[in-house]
Amino acid sequence: MLLTDARVRAAYAEGAGIYRILPTAVAIPENQDDVVALVHQARESHLALIPRGAGSGMPGGNVGNGVIVDLSAGFSDLVIDPHRRTARAGASVSWAEVNDAAKPYGLRLPPDPSSGAFATSGGMVATNAAGPRTVRYGSIRSWVEAVEVVEADGTVRLVKRGAENGGKFALTAACRRLIADRFPKTRKNSSGYALDRFAESGGEIDLLIGSEGTLAIITQVHWRLDPIPPDVAGAALGFADLESMADAVPHLVSLQPSALELLDESLLQFVPDAPKVACLLLVEVERETAAAARGVVDDAVRGLKQAVTHVETAVNRAGLEQLWSVRREASPALSRLPPTQRSLQLVEDGCVPLNALGAYVAGLRAVADRRGIPVAIFGHAGDGHVHVNALPDTTRDGWRDALRGLFDDVTDLLIRLHGVPSGEHGVGRLRAGILERFYGPEVMQLFRDVKRAYDPLSILNPGVIIPATDWSPVAALKVGAGAAVIPEDIATRLREVERSAAWATPKLELAH
Template sequence: MTAPPNVQPAAGLPIPVLPEFNGTGRTDAYARAAYAEGAGIFRIMPAAVAVPSTTAALRDLVLWAVRRRVPLVPRGAGSGMGGGNVGAGVIVDLTALDGCPLVIRPEARRAYSGAGVTLRDLAEEAARAGLRLPPNPSSARFATAGGMAATNAAGPRSVRSGSVRPWIEAVELITGDGDSLTLRRGAPPRCCPAVDRFMRDAEPELLAARTTILARFPKTRKNSSGYALDAWLASGDLLDLMIGAEGTLGIVTGIEWRLVPSPTRYAGIRAALKELEALPKVVPQLLEVGPAALEYLDASFLRIVGREETGGLLMVEFEGDEGDSLEERLREARRILRPHSAALEEATDRRALEELWAIRHAVSPTLAGRDDGKRSMQVIEDACVPVGALREYITAVREITGRHGVEAIIFGHAGDGNLHVNLLPDLALPDWRRRVTAIFAEVTEAVIELGGTPSGEHGDGRLRAHTLQAIYGPEVVSLFRLVKEAFDPVGILNPGVKLPVSGERPFESLKFGPDAADLPGDMAERLREIERSAGYGVSRLELAGPL
């Protein structure tokens, strides 16, 4: 090993002289500021921005970074919440890589996409062939294929189809040595330094620790926290370690996806629950009926939009084809929900279903657009607990946030036990940061006690990297480090993400507060408008303007 992995530069990293490469490189203040934020809570000024046009150019950048010990931060649209898309090194924007190739192979039910292809574009092309990729993150119009693979993304339909992991057949990537590598499900990888180091140094230790790994990994329906050692033990495929690694083991350049025929029929039901206590009773029963999605909106959000359902809204969606018994499943869902509901609304076609779901789709834009002195913060925003512990988790969040005097909005994927919590602290209070930090620590403790994971589908980023020791224990975290060292021996790939670095704290370098990094001109307001409008499809270089 040439240097300790995860050596993170200070935020004041000297601006490097970028190498010549096929693409765009910028070190001016406006370009750096345009990439200083993503979704989530962080603002970190990068040292430079590189937008490679080709995979060969990306490889040149990686080799340069290895020689110079310069951290690289792979990035797609920047819509990730956990802070894995910002950092003090060189941002590597993958949204133009190789011209964003997209090929649909209907006869094989496969798609190939470049890392910068959006899910919306992939879905539209697949739909022309009567196919689709089942996982559907709410950010589909701007979420990139590379970002979805990097976080093991999921979305509302994950209750039936799971996260993207089982739908990825292969990934192409650049390792921390600058080697091109393809990892394909069920096929041995070709020999290269990263694979050789893994086989020699990491694999024997992982196999020896199998019992510990399986005992320590959360028993939840979804998990995007840590490296997926449990999935690797089950499959033996290095591909499973790369999925969800957030660009810390390699920079994904292309993905081969499995597709399935699109359903032709839809139905759904929305229930206004009488009380929260009904949730752990009805969700397991509804799962037996085979829903495609099972979503929950807590009363906290409903009050913001003028509704008073004290138990929250539960939304159930069914999909199928001609001959499938959607009416029977809808009837069974109605039977389960009626004793616990103040009102039921049903839909038996796609258009009516979209109307039922409109309030769910409005959550994030409504919260992001608030300008009442309270700022929506994605801090404890992705925990996943066993489905039977949903009520206990919501109760704990309400108690902890209430005790610290911070409003919390709860919504998300009830069928998976994966709920998103947005905090709304009053930034006029001098101790808002102390309150938010305490809530983060206490809710994390509650998640651990309930057998959950801090991330169901968004990844750890910088925000949750410090929680891994408490979740997995020191032995498993040491195994994570072995995996990291095998693929990124110099520690240039997204340091501080997944595995924390010495001296870095999760609540420094925020985008709000008096100590937020200064940005030139009106860049702070431009970035705020992207947040308000969910405009993550905007080109950051266009936002920065010309040199």
Template sequence: SEGAGIFRVVPAGVAVPSTTGAVRELVSWAAHRRVPLVPRGAGSGMSGGNVGPGVIVDLTALDGCPLEVHPWVRRACTGAGVTLRDLSAEAKRFGLRLPPDPSSARFATLGGMVSTNAAGPRSVRVGSVRRWVHALDLVTADGESLSLRRGIPPRRCAAVERFERQAEPALRAAREMILARFPRTRKNSSGYALDAWLASGDLLDLVIGAEGTLGIVTGIEWRLVSIPSRYAGIRAALRSPGVLGDVVPGLLALDPSAVEYLDATFLRFVGEPDPGLAGLLMVEFEGDDGDSIEERVAEARRLLARGADDLREAADRRGLEELWSIRHAASPTLARLGERRRSLQVIEDACVPVPALARYITEVRAAAERHGVEAVIFGHAGDGNLHVNLLPDVTRPRWEERIAAILAEVTAAVALLGGTLSGEHGDGRLRAHALSTIFGAEIIELFRLVKQAFDPVGILNPGVKLPAGEDRPLGALKVGPAAAPIPADIEARLREVERDAGYAVSRLDLVGEPA
């Protein structure tokens, strides 16, 4: 199986449960036989949490993908297989929206978004998925259904009792260490959210962002908000990445809805080269009629004029879409590179404190140059969360060693800067081995306690969040001579899916109907 990231793993099988009852039966069967299960939605996740050697559990058809919007309480109840696009379309009928907006909204499933604590360009104002989840339904590793709601103690079940007995006392005793060791970044999708659980006391905060390792999410209740009525924005050309550290903190004080960065390497790929350009910074504001959007845009213009030029403004939604067209081209453009140079998402989701942003870019550039690999940097500057795509020439000898060395060096830099390895995409198989570098051995042991309490047999996505056995972070690439062999026609069609972001297409459809 493949996802949107860098991995290919041949699974033991594929299950497509149509009901929650079928999920319970599958989990009970797997626990009895100690067969790993890999929960999966559209497969658009980047870090490898959607592939594995066990049984892929395709949740895209679960319970008929229920979707109900309750406008009078601004809530929505959805199945895990519902896409964000479908929820957004239904909520829009009532003037409502779910604020997190990952770029994969067209095909990303809501269960997958919960599993990675997804975010998007506008998380700088609205935060990540965690903030908008009111309740979760899941199937535990014991094959039991469990509902978790904010502010309400969960019913007694084996997983809850094990957690209270085996993990909770140690977590509460380590409170000060947890709060001291967790990254002080604006968002985090790495590790288990012990800090969020300590703040809320709600078990659903551990399940959100757990990537299917603590339970299989089957249903979600969401909080919704009104759709803003006004939009405006500004785009600026930067002559030095160092300007980011000077202007972004000031921009954040203006309550923007997005602050996005595209580096010069990316601009060259989309046909806008400028030898003196370090990148573009795009700032968006949204609000309602009574909000002072014009004043905030004017203040943003003054801030940006100190270290940028070629300022372009937009005063409405259509104008913003024109300014943002180049940003939306990021991932599709990179996915369509030729077969010799491939875009690999190896260090693609680190998040650092905003004041450290310029230094992080410098460290990434230096590591890539040391090993002779080009890198494209873009993403959510307002959160300190940048996506880095390495562009190795996969026909060169030892290119895998080069990207592995870059991964190790950038991981060390992220730790030094007080950052996290994932701001919104999760750890997956890619980053599980490196969490100890960020959190330290003591926190990793607490993660293991949580995992053991929820999944004592170890059947739920093993190797994700915490490394399993001799797993190597770059040991199952879908590119290169070591890639798992598959029929040439299937490989060609999978490459088409990657180029066209066609993740709404089931991989089963590529090989024929399941038996």
């Protein structure tokens, strides 16, 4: 059942993100019984299990030196219930597959990760994924009705929302006060166990969502679906400086857009034909009628007449697709850059309170200048959530130290602005060592208590969320002289997967 061939292990050594770590073995379970058997085997032989979907997660939660458990293929059942507006999806089913099946009934899963073509149901729940439409419809968390899991002792359970049962972990009144006090008040958060949401709902499901494979292995997800709004309109608004963009965001959020995205000039420079502005906001508005949607866009444009230097509007879905092409072209452009500007996701997911958005982007630019590492900045402006790709020259001496400096400076900046290090990608290995700085030692102790309650032997994804003792954000990089050695043809194919975002590729194929 465990594949230990060197080429197979190499094919699973990388995910999206910056790491390359050779696993001890790979397992490809075909059903729930296989997963249960793997858990028992892991308990007996003290093996670490690393649950994995498509491998598109950024912070290294999908790689490690234990056994990779590839759940991207064996769990592909999908049933839509149009009357109850639900979908029952195996862990392997992607966001796109759920939506393709729901569309004929006029339904959809509203949060829309840009990785929806390949992100699996298991992976999205495990990271509490999100997307442009989260500004209006919330993250994946709001749309999960139940999860079927295999626990660290091999028990299979269906954990439902509304079942007000803390499961293996309970909070005292003092803990609740601590959580209320210490959890940052950002609009999005995928940084550690969601104790704030758990305290609010009392439902164990809120601990499991966003637990990044460290508490249980998800085999099935019950999704809640929503009717597709009939009409849509939108605009692209260009600004001459950061301040006017940041000032415009609260006005735009008050109009309840279904998406409000930021593209900074540091990113726009890589997109041919992008407008020449300091920053661009892309707005999408969904309403019950075309007139209502257009009305909101008109209000948005009128309200910002003095502030914008560039305006384009769209009155239907086709027009909007056209406006948003600049957003779609940005990521592939970055991933194709040469080693002198290698795009690395190191500080890629910080989220701050909305009123700190301008200060965060300005701070990012300053820190990047100081460390001599160019950055490309974009993100979900309406949620104060900013993606940053670091673009170091990996052919120059000292780039790794500069990268570490950038990581530390951005961490300081986020703490100063009361932000969180991850809005949607998760903590993974990358950010495990800084969580305590954001939440303080008492909350970190609660995180450890949660982990111990669910996984006392620490067989599920050790080193993720709860840091390993030798934690370093820049150890085990896939780039540079120190990268683990794997067969060159496999390294080339993994790079190609990354460049073309072909994460749906069965990883076993890369080994053959």
